Amino acid sequence: MPHSRHGGPRDVLIAALAAVEAAGAPVEARSPVIESAPLGPSRRRYANGVAVVHWAGDPPGLLALLQQVEHDFGRIRRGARWGARTLDLDIVLWEGGCWSDDALTIPHREFRTRDFVLGPARAVAPRWRDPLTGLCVQHLHTRLTRRRRAPR
Numbered sequence: 001m002p003h004s005r006h007g008g009p010r011d012v013l014i015a016a017l018a019a020v021e022a023a024g025a026p027v028e029a030r031s032p033v034i035e036s037a038p039l040g041p042s043r044r045r046y047a048n049g050v051a052v053v054h055w056a057g058d059p060p061g062l063l064a065l066l067q068q069v070e071h072d073f074g075r076i077r078r079g080a081r082w083g084a085r086t087l088d089l090d091i092v093l094w095e096g097g098c099w100s101d102d103a104l105t106i107p108h109r110e111f112r113t114r115d116f117v118l119g120p121a122r123a124v125a126p127r128w129r130d131p132l133t134g135l136c137v138q139h140l141h142t143r144l145t146r147r148r149r150a151p152r
Helices: 010-022 060-070 117-122 137-145
Strands: 027-030 034-036 046-047 050-052
Touching: 010 027, 010 046, 010 050, 027 117, 034 117, 046 117, 117 137
Parallel strands: none
Antiparallel strands: 027 050, 034 046
């Protein structure tokens, strides 16, 4: 959704990354912002991107930082899975491999099935490996997007 101070979704993502950096997680790489179709019942198009950030702490600490940035941008968590929101920041992969607790699972459960994640991720971290499959982002994206041959 547009933001009253930052503008449209593309500008919101740019401002959010600046806020993440200002909060102590330097952005080492950022993908181009792409537009994608919605998942779920929404009709609007979404702006998506991927960033590689440096974080010295553990994943729950980074999640807390990201949720604070979302809150600062006006996100209100109402429990609706597909509800409208100004900003949604996720941790998809982590250099430490896998992580799981009540609030967070890494790798993100759905990232392998989402071109709007793998496409931008391929631009900034094509060789980053999924700790569960052992495949790199480039291979996961190719598997997701290649055309299947029709059976003869």
